[in-house]
Amino acid sequence: MDQQLNELQEKLKDILTEKRFLHTLGVCHTAACLAMCYGADIKKASIAGILHDCAKCLPDEEIKRRCKEYQIDMTDVEERNPYLLHGKLGAYYAKINYGIKDSDILNAIIYHTTGRPNMSLLEKIIFIADYIEAGRKEISGLSEIRNIVFHDLDKAVYMALENTLKYLNKQIANGQHKEIDKMTLNAYEYYKSGIMEQQNEE
Ligand SMILES: [Fe+2]
Numbered sequence: 001m002d003q004q005l006n007e008l009q010e011k012l013k014d015i016l017t018e019k020r021f022l023h024t025l026g027v028c029h030t031a032a033c034l035a036m037c038y039g040a041d042i043k044k045a046s047i048a049g050i051l052h053d054c055a056k057c058l059p060d061e062e063i064k065r066r067c068k069e070y071q072i073d074m075t076d077v078e079e080r081n082p083y084l085l086h087g088k089l090g091a092y093y094a095k096i097n098y099g100i101k102d103s104d105i106l107n108a109i110i111y112h113t114t115g116r117p118n119m120s121l122l123e124k125i126i127f128i129a130d131y132i133e134a135g136r137k138e139i140s141g142l143s144e145i146r147n148i149v150f151h152d153l154d155k156a157v158y159m160a161l162e163n164t165l166k167y168l169n170k171q172i173a174n175g176q177h178k179e180i181d182k183m184t185l186n187a188y189e190y191y192k193s194g195i196m197e198q199q200n201e202e
C-alpha cells in the first residue's frame with residue numbers, strides 16, 4: 001500500500017472505534033474500485049475514503065464546540081443536529097492534522113453526508129461509497145443501488161438520496177425529531193431532474 005495511505009490508516013486506527021475503522025476501510029476500498037471504473041484518481045479516492053469520517057467518533061457537543069472554536073460555518077439545522085457537522089470538521093482535520101491540501105478531497109469529505117447539487121466525480125464516489133460499502137447492513141433499496149452503481153453513478157446517487165429522504169421522513173413521522181438538511185433536498189432535486197431529462201431523451 002502507498003506510504004501516505006498506510007500512515008493515515010495507522011493514525012485513524014487509534015482515533016476511531018473498531019466499527020468505524022472497519023467502515024472507513026470499506027469506504028476506502030469501495031471508493032478506489034469506483035475510481036477505477038469511472039477514471040477518477042484512485043489515490044485521491046482512497047485518501048478521501050479513509051479520512052471521510054475522521055471526526056465522526058466525537059460526542060455531538062464536542063463537534064459543535066470545536067466547530068465554533070475553529071470558526072467553521074454552521075447552519076441552524078447543523079447546530080440542532082451536530083452529527084451533520086462531522087463532514088465539515090473532518091475536512092478541517094484532514095487539512096490541518098493530516099496535511100491534505102486538495103480541495104476536491106476536502107469537498108468530498110465535507111459533503112459525504114448530505115451530498116450537494118452538481119457534485120464532482122470524486123464527491124459522488126465518496127458519497128455513494130459511504131452508502132454502499134460492503135460492511136453496511138442490508139437496508140431496503142441497498143442491493144438495487146449496489147447493482148447499478150458501476151453502470152450509472154448519477155442514478156445510484158439519486159437513489160441513495162431518495163432512500164435517505166424516505167428514511168428521514170419516516171423518522172420525522174415517528175416523532176424522532178430528525179430534521180432534513182436543505183443540502184440533501186437540493187441534491188435530491190438536482191439529481192432527480194437529471195434522471196428525468198435522461199428518461200425524456202430515451
Ligand atoms: Fe460520515
Ligand SMILES: [Fe+2]
Pocket residue numbers: 023027052053130
Ligand atoms: Fe461514513
